[in-house]
Amino acid sequence: xTIARRxxxxxxxxxxxVRALVGRLRSDTSGVSLLELAFALPMLLTLxxxxxxxxxxxxxxxxVGEIATSVADNASRLGQTDNSSVTPTVTETQIDSxxxxxxxxxxxxxxxxxxxxxxxxxxxxxxxxxxYIHWQxxxxxxxxxxxxxxxxxxxxxxxxxxxxxxxxLITANSNSAVMFVEVFYDYQPLFxxxxxxxxxxxxxxxxxxxxxxxxxSGVTGTGGTSSCS
Numbered sequence: 001x002t003i004a005r006r007x008x009x010x011x012x013x014x015x016x017x018v019r020a021l022v023g024r025l026r027s028d029t030s031g032v033s034l035l036e037l038a039f040a041l042p043m044l045l046t047l048x049x050x051x052x053x054x055x056x057x058x059x060x061x062x063x064v065g066e067i068a069t070s071v072a073d074n075a076s077r078l079g080q081t082d083n084s085s086v087t088p089t090v091t092e093t094q095i096d097s098x099x100x101x102x103x104x105x106x107x108x109x110x111x112x113x114x115x116x117x118x119x120x121x122x123x124x125x126x127x128x129x130x131x132y133i134h135w136q137x138x139x140x141x142x143x144x145x146x147x148x149x150x151x152x153x154x155x156x157x158x159x160x161x162x163x164x165x166x167x168x169l170i171t172a173n174s175n176s177a178v179m180f181v182e183v184f185y186d187y188q189p190l191f192x193x194x195x196x197x198x199x200x201x202x203x204x205x206x207x208x209x210x211x212x213x214x215x216x217s218g219v220t221g222t223g224g225t226s227s228c229s
């Protein structure tokens with residue numbers, strides 16, 4: 001056998017082996033799923049993270065609403081268990097305890113650093129019949145004032161028809177008071193600004209006081225730590 005013929009046979013053998021290899025590769029689908037996963041993974045990961053962010057945000061928003069409700073409810077009960085013959089007043093210590101409990105509720109999402117609770121006593125002035133904010137207490141590091149004005153609003157400064165939505169104003173009856181709570185919170189996203197820019201939560205709640213209360217003196221006692229200043 002000549003060298004040329006031998007080389008031709010070897011070349012044809014190599015070509016045949018290459019063709020066989022290409023055929024096997026063409027029919028081999030064992031890596032298709034892996035490739036599909038590689039293409040789909042970024043989208044699946046993004047949707048998963050976005051869903052987690054939305055779920056967390058909804059949970060925090062619900063808890064902010066619960067803080068507003070619990071503060072208004074607890075403030076409306078202050079003095080309710082006083083068994084003395086003297087009509088009880090609200091003290092600074094009592095308000096501080098209600099506020100401290102609210103901050104504890106928000107520990108899981110660092111409410112103190114990014115939130116603000118404003119508790120107002122909405123009352124009806126017996127002399128003028130005007131709705132006004134008799135006293136107001138605040139807690140939380142967020143720099144935010146009440147949407148309805150500081151203590152004294154209604155008797156001085158702008159008139160106050162009531163508190164709450166304009167379509168459903170809440171007002172106080174004579175010789176009674178409404179504990180009105182505003183809660184503000186700057187939401188802290190789990191993944192920074194990837195999905196959320198800068199959501200801000202604002203919830204309100206109101207409860208009428210549950211028992212007789214001496215409203216004339218407002219808040220009594222000293223050493224309170226819930227000033228709105």
